[in-house]
Amino acid sequence: MKEFLLIFRREDSNYAEKMSPEQIQSMLKPWQDWIGGIAAQNKLVTAGNRLESDGKVVKPNNLVTNGPFVEIKEVLGGYTIIKANSLEEATEMSKGCPILQVGGSVEVRAIIPMDN
Amino acid sequence: MNEQELIPHLFRTEYSKITSVLCKLFGIEYIETAEDIVSDTFLLAAETWGLKGLPQNPTAWLYTVAKNKAKDFLKHEHVFTKKVAVELKNSDTNTEDIEIDLSNTNITNSQLQMMFAICHPSIPAESQIGLSLNILCGFGVDEIADAFITNKENIYKRLIRAKEKLRTENIKMELPPAAEINNRLETVLTTLYLLFSEGYYSTSKNTTLQKDLCIEAMRLTLMLAENEHTKTPTVNALLSLMCFHSSRFEARMNLNGEMVIYEEQDENLWNLELVEKGIHYLTKASTGNKLSKYHLEAAIAYWHTHKTDTPEKWESILQLYNRLLSLEYSPIAALNRTYALSKANGKKEAIAEAEKLELKTSHLYHLLLANLYEEIDVSKVYHHLTQALELAKTDTEKMNIEKKINLFSK
Numbered sequence: 133m134k135e136f137l138l139i140f141r142r143e144d145s146n147y148a149e150k151m152s153p154e155q156i157q158s159m160l161k162p163w164q165d166w167i168g169g170i171a172a173q174n175k176l177v178t179a180g181n182r183l184e185s186d187g188k189v190v191k192p193n194n195l196v197t198n199g200p201f202v203e204i205k206e207v208l209g210g211y212t213i214i215k216a217n218s219l220e221e222a223t224e225m226s227k228g229c230p231i232l233q234v235g236g237s238v239e240v241r242a243i244i245p246m247d248n
Numbered sequence: 249m250n251e252q253e254l255i256p257h258l259f260r261t262e263y264s265k266i267t268s269v270l271c272k273l274f275g276i277e278y279i280e281t282a283e284d285i286v287s288d289t290f291l292l293a294a295e296t297w298g299l300k301g302l303p304q305n306p307t308a309w310l311y312t313v314a315k316n317k318a319k320d321f322l323k324h325e326h327v328f329t330k331k332v333a334v335e336l337k338n339s340d341t342n343t344e345d346i347e348i349d350l351s352n353t354n355i356t357n358s359q360l361q362m363m364f365a366i367c368h369p370s371i372p373a374e375s376q377i378g379l380s381l382n383i384l385c386g387f388g389v390d391e392i393a394d395a396f397i398t399n400k401e402n403i404y405k406r407l408i409r410a411k412e413k414l415r416t417e418n419i420k421m422e423l424p425p426a427a428e429i430n431n432r433l434e435t436v437l438t439t440l441y442l443l444f445s446e447g448y449y450s451t452s453k454n455t456t457l458q459k460d461l462c463i464e465a466m467r468l469t470l471m472l473a474e475n476e477h478t479k480t481p482t483v484n485a486l487l488s489l490m491c492f493h494s495s496r497f498e499a500r501m502n503l504n505g506e507m508v509i510y511e512e513q514d515e516n517l518w519n520l521e522l523v524e525k526g527i528h529y530l531t532k533a534s535t536g537n538k539l540s541k542y543h544l545e546a547a548i549a550y551w552h553t554h555k556t557d558t559p560e561k562w563e564s565i566l567q568l569y570n571r572l573l574s575l576e577y578s579p580i581a582a583l584n585r586t587y588a589l590s591k592a593n594g595k596k597e598a599i600a601e602a603e604k605l606e607l608k609t610s611h612l613y614h615l616l617l618a619n620l621y622e623e624i625d626v627s628k629v630y631h632h633l634t635q636a637l638e639l640a641k642t643d644t645e646k647m648n649i650e651k652k653i654n655l656f657s658k
Contacts, residue, residue, distance in 0.1 A: 161567075165593070168570025169601050172582040179574050 133215045135177055135243040136222040140229065141206035142236035162230035167212070170225060175215045182210035206237065213243070255294055258306060260460075263290070263386035266314045268358035269350055273318070276365050277415040279383070285321060289314045315348040359384065360475055361421045363468060367436040370417045375410035376439045377446065382407055385464040394454055395446055395461060423477055433478060437486050437542070440465050440472075444490050455501060462497070466490045473529070484533035485542035491526035492549035495519040507644065515555045523553050544572040548584075562591035579607055583616050595620050611639035615649070629656060 151159075170176045185207055189197045209231065216222035219242055226238040263286055270282035289310055303309040366379045381387040381395070393403045424432040447461025469487045472478040499517035502508050530546050548568045551561050569585035582605055590598030599620050607613040614636035621628040633656065637649045 161563075164567055164570045165589070168566070168573055168585060169604070171570065171573035171577060172585050172601065173604050173606065174577040174582070176574055176577075 133175075133217055134222075135245070136214050136216055136219070137241045137243055138180075138212045138214060138222075138226055138229070139239040139241065140209045140211065140231045140236060141239065142209050142231055142234060143206055159230065159234075162233070166228050166230055169228065170212075170214055175225070177213035177215055180210060180212040183208055185209075209236065254302070254306065255290065255297075258293075258310065259290055260386045262307060262310055264359060264362075264384050265355045266311070266350070267383055268362040269348065269355055270314075270318055271365075272354075272358040272361060272421045273348065276362075276419055276421050279411055279414055281321065283383075285317045286314060288317060311350045315350065318348050356471065356475075358421070359468075360471060360478070361423060363436055363472075364424060364432055365414065365419050365421055367432070367439045368414075368417065368419045369432075369435055370419070371410055371413050373438070373442070375406055375413070376435070377442050378403060378406050379410045379414075380439055380443055380468075381461075381464075384468060385460075387460075387464075391457060394457060395450060426477070429477060430480065433472070433480060433483065436472070437469075437482060440469050441486060441542070443468075444493070448493055459497060462490070462494050466494065473532075481533045481536045482538065482540045482542055484529045485540055485546050488526045488529035488533055489542055489546035489549055491522045491529060492546060492553060495522035495526065495553065507648070510552065518553070526550065526553070539571075539575075541572055541576050544568050544575065548572070557591065559592070562588055566592040579610060580612070583607065583610075583612055587616060587619070590620055595624060599624075608635075609639065611636040611641070611645065611649070614639065618652070 167176065167179050171179075187198075191197070214222060214225060216225060219240065222240050222242075226240050229238045231238060266286045266289070267279075267282050270285060271279055274282060292313060293306070293310060297303070297306070362384060363380070366383065367376050371379070378392055378396075381392050382389075387395075389400050389403050389407070392407075393400045396403065423429070444462055444465035447458045447465065450458045450461070466487070469483065469490060472483045473487050495518050496510075496513065498519065499513040499515070500508055526546070527550065530550060533543055533546065548565055551565050551568075554561055566585065566588040569581060569588050573581050573585055586598050586602045586605065589601055599617070602613075602617055602620060605613065614632040618629045618632035618636065621632065630653070633649060633653050637646060637653065640646045640649055
């Protein structure tokens with residue numbers, strides 16, 4: 133089995149601010165159930181981390197900008213690493229990701245093994 | 249207690265204590281010598297007590313005889329005396345002065361040290377359980393073979409090899425230093441957990457033995473929970489888990505010695521005192537920043553002490569299983585998680601998730617699916633029950649599945 137990095141992106145960086153605490157709470161369960169479902173198949177490598185929406189981007193010539201949001205519409209929201217037999221299977225598994233319910237996307241990328 | 253029961257009972261409780269104390273004194277490389285001395289002591293007890301009647305205090309009698317035998321051994325074995333006595337902790341070479349300390353404190357300390365010696369990372373996991381049963385719990389080769397459902401020769405060989413390892417790996421009888429204790433505790437707890445599970449989920453038909461295994465695992469865990477160097481939150485969590493599970497011991501078995509599944513258990517048979525203890529240790533475990541699988545399993549077991557189904561109960565159990573699986577995968581946890589999912593999110597979703605589990609060679613997987621398809625698809629229920637029957641390993645399991653098929657066909 134190969135490992136795949138799932139990268140979660142969502143469109144609006146401030147969308148959490150528009151949500152009520154109850155709405156945010158209700159977002160929790162789909163994530164927990166989705167990750168739990170992958171773990172139940174013994175295909176979870178790491179649940180990974182969620183990222184804060186604030187950030188800086190460092191470019192050549194000491195150019196520092198406030199976050200990547202100007203150029204890219206979608207914001208990196210977090211990542212998870214899973215195991216799957218193929219890119220197709222990993223993609224299929226990503227279709228259950230709750231980020232899709234809020235208009236976000238999942239990028240699926242195979243990780244090159246260290247011993248190759 | 250009558251005389252016939254007394255010696256086996258004392259053997260179970262005292263064998264491990266004396267052996268541990270002697271090993272601490274001699275060094276664990278002399279474990280077989282220590283065991284020989286204790287076995288000889290019991291042999292002498294059987295002969296003497298049979299002829300002359302019971303002494304007033306049988307335990308004290310055993311201690312005195314074991315002490316004398318240990319001293320005799322040190323005195324007469326010249327090679328031993330020359331080579332070892334000089335290395336003895338109280339390096340007094342005059343054997344007359346060697347104190348064989350069978351006080352409660354030294355017994356407890358020696359047993360704790362023995363636990364860490366046996367659960368040394370260099371001893372294979374399988375051997376750790378066997379050694380623990382043998383040395384820490386005073387189980388004979390017969391009983392261990394019965395518990396593992398294998399033959400005596402296998403167990404005997406396994407124990408010999410493990411004791412050889414104790415010698416060659418130069419393992420010390422001591423508590424690990426404070427910096428290492430958490431790491432080393434992990435192996436000890438894994439062994440105690442397996443020891444308990446061996447008893448709790450054993451397919452052996454000997455129910456007294458099953459219960460003894462669980463009681464011994466709890467006794468050893470309690471010892472860790474009461475020692476100031478080892479009473480970590482994780483230890484308390486494991487003890488809590490054991491209390492919750494064993495609270496259902498009487499309810500799990502009907503009068504014919506058959507397993508009673510959770511849903512059909514008479515909750516009046518649940519032991520409330522053990523439930524209370526479980527809650528007590530779970531509360532004690534709720535400090536620090538490490539969430540172990542024992543914490544999660546104890547919390548799941550806690551929810552199972554509530555017989556009434558509520559949305560909160562199953563949602564909590566589902567989330568606990570989600571976290572448990574993210575921490576460490578196991579097929580049983582995956583199946584239980586799917587069952588909790590059916591209770592919390594509905595059967596349709598659970599069936600879809602169950603189909604993704606690659607556990608088709610497990611009869612438990614098919615039993616789960618048969619359960620989920622009830623009221624949804626009769627042919628699927630029948631299909632999965634037949635699959636389960638084909639894959640089930642023990643007669644009891646097969647009988648239970650056949651019962652279900654018969655009920656179902658009516």
